[in-house]
Amino acid sequence: MNIILLGPPGAGKGTQAQRLVESRGMVQLSTGDMLRETRKADTPLGRQVAEVMDSGALVSDEIVSAMIDEKLAGLPAETGVIFDGYPRTAAQAHSLDDILAGRGRKLDSVIELDVNEDALVERITGRYTCASCGKGYHDTFEQPKVENTCDKCGGHEFKRRPDDNEDTVRTRMAEYRAKTAPILPIYEARGIVSRVDGMAPMDDVTGAIEKILG
Secondary structure (H helix, E strand, O other), X not given: OEEEEEOOOOOOHHHHHHHHHHHHOOEEEEHHHHHHXXXXXXXXXXHHHHHHHHHOOOOOHHHHHHHHHHHHHOOOOOOOEEEEOOOOOHHHHHHHHHHHHHOOOOOOEEEEEEOOHHHXXXXXXOEEEEOOOOOEEEOOOEOOOEOOEOOOOOOOOEEOOOXXXXXXXXXXXXXXXXXXXXXXXXXXXXXXXXXXXXXXXXXXXXXXXXXXXX
C-alpha cells in the first residue's frame, strides 16, 4: 500500500507515520530527511543535491523525483510507502504517477490531517523539551509532575524551539495551504482523499487512519 500523508507542521504527521512504520512495516519517505541523506552520499545525485543546497537555491522537481525513484528502487515491491512532504506541486504529483507506474506500484490513499489553525498555534507555541533527555512537555497539556524537574531524567533545564512562535506557525499554515491546494483536486478526482481530525487524541487519529487503510 502506498499513501500520501498530508498536514501542516505540527499536525502530527511524523507521529502517525512512525506508527504505520511500526504496525504495518511501511517505509516513510520524508523529502527533508532524504535531501539531507542524499546530500551526504558520494554519488552523482548526492553531489548535485549538495551543490544546489549550498547555493541556497530550491531543489528542483526533477531532483526530488529522482531521489524518490532511487529510494523506491531499493525497496521490495510488497513494502508499503508513506510519502511525507512529497508531492508538493501538481508537477510533482504527475511525476509521482510516472515513478510509481515504472516501479509497478500505484497510489492507494491520500490522507490529510485536518487541523484548526488557532488550536494548532496553541499546540505548537506551548511545547518545550527537557534539555538533557529530550522528553516533550506542554504549557497546557503536559507539565512535569514536579515543577522544573523532568519526569524522565530529573533534569532542570528545558528548551523551546525558536521557530515555535505564533507568526512562524501561521506562516507555515499559509504555505501549507498554498502548496496543497494544487494537488488535492488531482486526488479528489480519483476518489482517494480522506480527511482525519488531526486535533483528536493521538490514538484516535491512529485508529481513524487504520480504518481508512483497512
